[in-house]
Amino acid sequence: MSAEPxxxxxxxxxxxxxxxxxxxxxxxxxxxxxxxxxxxGLVGESGAGKTQLALxxxxxxxxxxxxxxxxxxxxxxxxxxxxSRLRSVRGARIGFVFQDxxxxxxxxxxxxxxxxxxxxxxxxxxxRAARAAARQxxxxxxxxxxATRLNQYPHxxxxxxxxxxxxxxxxxxxxxxxxADEPTTALDVTVEAGILALFRELNxxxxxxxxxxxxxxxxxxxxxxxxxxxxxxRLLEQGPAAAVLxxxxxxxxxxxxGASPRLDAPAEAPLAAIAGGPPAPGAVxxxxxxxxxxxxxxxxxxxxAPLLRSGRPGGGAVACHYPLAGAGPP
Amino acid sequence: MTPLLAVRGLxxxxxxxxxxxxxxxxxxxxxxxxxxxxxxxESGSGKSTLARAILRLVPxxxxxxxxxxxxxxxxxxxxxxxxxRDLTVVFQDPLASLDPRFTLATAVAExxxxxxxxxxxxxxxxxxxxxxxxxxxxPSLASRYPHxxxxxxxxxxxIARAxxxxxxxxxxxxxxxxxxxxxxxxxxxxxxDFQxxxxxxxxxxxxxxxVVRRLCTRVLVLYLGRxxxxxxxxxxxxxxxxxxxQLLLECVPTLGRARPVAAAGAGEPASPFAPPSGCVFxxxxxxxxxxxxxGVPELLADDSGHAVACWRSGELLAGAPGTVTxxxxxx
Numbered sequence: 001m002s003a004e005p006x007x008x009x010x011x012x013x014x015x016x017x018x019x020x021x022x023x024x025x026x027x028x029x030x031x032x033x034x035x036x037x038x039x040x041g042l043v044g045e046s047g048a049g050k051t052q053l054a055l056x057x058x059x060x061x062x063x064x065x066x067x068x069x070x071x072x073x074x075x076x077x078x079x080x081x082x083x084s085r086l087r088s089v090r091g092a093r094i095g096f097v098f099q100d101x102x103x104x105x106x107x108x109x110x111x112x113x114x115x116x117x118x119x120x121x122x123x124x125x126x127x128r129a130a131r132a133a134a135r136q137x138x139x140x141x142x143x144x145x146x147a148t149r150l151n152q153y154p155h156x157x158x159x160x161x162x163x164x165x166x167x168x169x170x171x172x173x174x175x176x177x178x179x180a181d182e183p184t185t186a187l188d189v190t191v192e193a194g195i196l197a198l199f200r201e202l203n204x205x206x207x208x209x210x211x212x213x214x215x216x217x218x219x220x221x222x223x224x225x226x227x228x229x230x231x232x233x234r235l236l237e238q239g240p241a242a243a244v245l246x247x248x249x250x251x252x253x254x255x256x257x258g259a260s261p262r263l264d265a266p267a268e269a270p271l272a273a274i275a276g277g278p279p280a281p282g283a284v285x286x287x288x289x290x291x292x293x294x295x296x297x298x299x300x301x302x303x304x305a306p307l308l309r310s311g312r313p314g315g316g317a318v319a320c321h322y323p324l325a326g327a328g329p330p
Numbered sequence: 331m332t333p334l335l336a337v338r339g340l341x342x343x344x345x346x347x348x349x350x351x352x353x354x355x356x357x358x359x360x361x362x363x364x365x366x367x368x369x370x371x372e373s374g375s376g377k378s379t380l381a382r383a384i385l386r387l388v389p390x391x392x393x394x395x396x397x398x399x400x401x402x403x404x405x406x407x408x409x410x411x412x413x414x415r416d417l418t419v420v421f422q423d424p425l426a427s428l429d430p431r432f433t434l435a436t437a438v439a440e441x442x443x444x445x446x447x448x449x450x451x452x453x454x455x456x457x458x459x460x461x462x463x464x465x466x467x468x469p470s471l472a473s474r475y476p477h478x479x480x481x482x483x484x485x486x487x488x489i490a491r492a493x494x495x496x497x498x499x500x501x502x503x504x505x506x507x508x509x510x511x512x513x514x515x516x517x518x519x520x521x522x523d524f525q526x527x528x529x530x531x532x533x534x535x536x537x538x539x540x541v542v543r544r545l546c547t548r549v550l551v552l553y554l555g556r557x558x559x560x561x562x563x564x565x566x567x568x569x570x571x572x573x574x575x576q577l578l579l580e581c582v583p584t585l586g587r588a589r590p591v592a593a594a595g596a597g598e599p600a601s602p603f604a605p606p607s608g609c610v611f612x613x614x615x616x617x618x619x620x621x622x623x624x625g626v627p628e629l630l631a632d633d634s635g636h637a638v639a640c641w642r643s644g645e646l647l648a649g650a651p652g653t654v655t656x657x658x659x660x661x
Contacts, residue, residue, distance in 0.1 A: 045510035046481075159373075160598050188372040188537065189581040190596035197594030215510065218583035245585060257585060259515035261540035264586045267563060270522060271544060273515035277480055 005075065007176055007209050008034040008057070012069035015052045015061065015233075024282040026052040028233035029069070031308065034177070034226075039203055039210040041220030041241060043256075044230035047278055050213045053230070054179050057211075058094045059086040074176065092122045095170030095208075099182035101162035105154040111138075111165050112150030115172060122173035137168045141198060160191035167198065171208065178202075181213040196223050217260050221245050226316075229253050232279050232289035235308055239316015249312050249323040252290045288320070296322050332399045333360035334499055334531055335384065341392030342379050342555075351602050353379040355555045357393070358629075361499060364529035368546030370539055370578065374599050376555040377535045381503045384533070385419055386410060415445040418492040422504035424484035428476040428491075435472035438462065438490045445495050457494060465490045465520060482513035486520070493524055499531040500524075506541060518544055539582045543567055551575045554602055554610040557629050561636035571638040571647060573615045592616075609641060617642055 015027035026049045034040045044050045055061045057071055059078060071078045073093060078086065090096070098104040106114060115134035119125055125133060131150070138146035141164040154162055163183060170178055180199070184192035200223060203210050214220050220227055221241055228238040229250065237250040248254040258272035276293045279285060288294070291301040300321055308319040342354040354376045361367050369377050382388040384395055386403070395402040397413065405413070418441070421427040428437050439458045442449060449457070462472060465486040476484055485505060492500050502521065506514045522545055524530050536542050542549060549566050551559040551574060559572040570576045580593040597614045600606055606613045608623040615622070622641050631637035640646070 045512060158598050188598075189539075189583065190372055190577065190593075191598055192583065193581040193589055193593035193596050196589075197591075216583060217511070218585050221585055222583055222589050256511060259512045260585055261515075261518070261538070261544055262586050263540055263543065263567065263579070263582060263584045267543050267567070270519045271515035273519055274512035275516075277482060277513065278510075 005072075006033040006035040006038075007074060008032075008211070009072040010053075010057070010069070011072075013053065013056060013071060014066075014068040015049070015056050016066045016068075017064055018066060019282070022282050023066075025233055026065075026281075027056065028285075030230075030233075030235050032228055032235065032238070034209055034211060036176070037203065037207040037209050038226060039200075039212065039224045040226040040228060041212045041214060041224035042228050042230060043214055043217055043220050045215060045256075045278055047232075047281060048230040049233040050230050051181055054181050054211065054213045057179060058090045058096060059083075060090075060096070088122075091118060091170075091175065092173045093175050093177065095173070095175040095178045097163070097166050097170050097178065097180040097183045099185050101159055101166055101186065102154075104166055105162060107154055110151055110153055111157070115150070115165070115169055118169050119172045133172065134168070137172055138165070141165075141168045141171075141202075142194075143168070158191075159187055160194065163187065163191075163195055164198065167195075167202070171202065171206070174206075175208060177209045177211065179211045179213070182215065183212070184219065185215070192219070199223055217245060217257060229256070232283075232285060234289055234305075235319065236290065237312070237316065237318045237320075238308070239312055239314065239318075243314030244316060247314060247324075249316075249318040249325075250290075250320050251294050251296050251322075251324060254324060255293075255295075296324075298322060331363070334363050334365075334398060335361040335402075335533070336396045336399075337384070337393070338395075339393035340380070340383060340390055340395060342376070342383050342388055343391045344388075348603055352605070353555050353602070354383065354390075357552075357555070357557055359550055359557070359560055361531055361533055363498070364525065364531050365548065366525050366532040366534065366546040368534045368536060368542035368549045369552060370536060370542055370549060371552035372537065372578075372599050374554070374602050375552040377537075377552055378503055379555075380552070381419070381501050381533065381535050385417070385501060412445075415441070415495045416498045418495065418497040418500050420485075420488050420492045420500060420502045420505045422507055424481055424488050424508065425476055427488050428484055430476055433473050433475055434462075434467070434479070434487050437476075437487060438494055441491060441495050461490045461494045465493075466516070480513075481509055482516065485509060485513075485517055489517070489520060489524075493528075493530065496528060497530060499533060501533045501535070503535045504537065505534075506536065506538070514541070521545060539567075539578055540584050551578070554599060554605050556610055556626075557637075557639060558611060559636075559638045560629065560631075561638075562634065565634070565636055571636065571643055572611075572640050573617050573646075574611045577614070609639070617646060 010032040013027055013030045017024045042050045056067055116130045119130040119133050135146050143149050143164050184195050224241050227241040227244050229236050231252055237253045255274045259274055274293055287302040288306055291297040306319045306321045308317045310317040312318045338358045340354055340357040344351045344353055371377050383390050390403050435458055439454055442454050467486050525532050534545055547563050553574050558574045570579055577596055580590045581596050600613050608625055609627050612618040612622040627639045627641045629637045629639040
């Protein structure tokens with residue numbers, strides 16, 4: 001990894017939701033870097049805190065959340081920035097694509113109006129210029145017949161087309177960073193394949209860095225150069241996606257890869273399931289969060305939380321007292 | 331031997347504000363005793379409608395379904411109720427499919443109360459305890475309500491409820507889609523064990539071809555309400571015969587291989603309100619020729635029972651991929 005600071009530098013990020021009896025820690029001290037123009041996949045199961053982390057970056061968490069640590073975009077601290085400053089960062093410098101293309105678009109405005117409004121909110125474009133830009137961008141995200149689509153309402157579009165429109169809206173102000181939270185989870189695999197290809201093209205052509213939040217290791221393997229694996233609010237492993245997925249160092253990464261059904265594995269064999277479930281939200285964790293489910297756990301794992309240390313074989317970092325020494329899954 | 335379930339020429343039409351929608355058209359297949367059949371396809375392919383028609387949750391407009399030789403579609407409500415002991419269902423959303431007012435133990439015991447009223451309370455409780463252990467739910471969870479359980483625990487409870495009467499066939503409609511990968515693997519293994527150990531037949535509706543491959547020995551591929559391909563697992567995955575099956579397999583996200591570049595141009599299903607003439611898949615098919623628009627290809631099986639509905643399957647199988655035409659963009 002280069003010493004030069006990345007586009008996005010997250011240090012000790014913590015997100016906590018205080019409650020009457022106990023508070024829930026969604027993100028528990030995460031360090032994460034994303035280089036200019038890179039594609040990083042943040043994976044984890046439900047409740048791991050990946051969406052809360054993604055929302056914390058552009059300051060989109062609800063007011064009840066207590067956020068600590070530091071989030072720097074191109075050197076500028078975003079945590080604690082004023083509401084008006086954050087508004088100008090969102091859209092102009094950070095674009096956001098949400099999971100459900102059905103609800104992320106306003107149902108009573110045409111696609112064109114929504115694109116034009118976003119363009120005008122961030123630039124000094126006139127109405128006509130903004131409309132031309134909108135049309136061009138729809139073409140760029142491969143929406144067929146863009147002139148017609150501009151006058152259509154979201155419900156007239158298929159799920160895949162809606163997601164392309166959302167990507168166009170996220171990109172219209174030319175952001176440096178695109179955050180996509182489970183952008184293909186609600187879509188068919190056939191449609192997903194097209195959307196992932198589009199993300200790759202846009203990244204290559206526009207140089208927009210991508211933070212992809214996903215539960216699906218295969219999707220991250222397909223699209224991202226780097227991967228970060230999250231569990232119970234913490235990062236357990238990060239590094240080059242190919243190296244991490246081929247030879248995981250953390251037992252959780254290995255278990256997750258083993259539980260994913262592959263087409264090249266024997267069809268008759270049972271899947272390598274991970275026993276138990278993730279800790280309940282609000283559970284107080286001493287030691288490693290994965291220890292209760294870990295086949296390699298030793299007494300030390302239950303009392304002492306491992307730190308994320310660099311020096312992972314193949315690059316990256318791992319938070320484990322007894323990492324798999326490049327030997328592959330146990 | 332009479333198949334457990336025999337579906338013939340099944341058609342389902344929905345009347346909607348936008349006109350008639352033919353959700354299923356001329357679908358026919360058998361499910362044998364203890365067999366696991368997978369049904370795959372994109373959204374709108376008719377997978378869930380198929381499950382619902384077999385369960386009599388939507389009326390069929392055409393065709394027949396028979397259960398061990400008896401007509402299921404015309405069956406009186408009283409007989410249908412009795413059949414629910416042998417033909418059960420597991421739905422996608424485990425939380426929504428359990429009654430929020432019932433504890434887990436009550437929910438799981440309910441089918442026994444209905445179908446085996448002769449059982450004593452003690453015998454019923456024994457059966458519930460047994461099945462809960464079998465699906466991996468701790469006895470301490472028995473008095474919990476659905477909202478107190480995780481998605482995986484609810485799905486285990488739903489499976490326990492579906493299995494407690496020792497049914498002959500369980501229809502599973504996307505039983506894994508709402509679950510995390512690690513939990514999904516547990517449920518796949520659980521269904522697999524029931525099928526192997528108790529000889530429970532499965533009709534597994536799923537959009538995930540990689541999961542279906544682990545559970546099912548035969549696979550049915552649906553597109554816009556029609557069967558494109560139906561065959562044994564090994565040849566269907568290794569050498570799919572229908573261009574649609576090939577496309578689906580190219581698009582499956584899976585570790586250990588890069589998605590082929592062609593997958594990016596897979597396009598989206600045509601509108602079910604105005605399905606293409608002839609072969610419904612032709613507008614997305616990279617092998618389509620003009621004549622594919624002329625008539626609906628018949629589903630033809632070879633000696634091994636591997637069936638495909640494609641005008642060009644003969645030529646394509648003969649190994650002439652050089653004739654491939656450019657993929658037509660989805661409209």
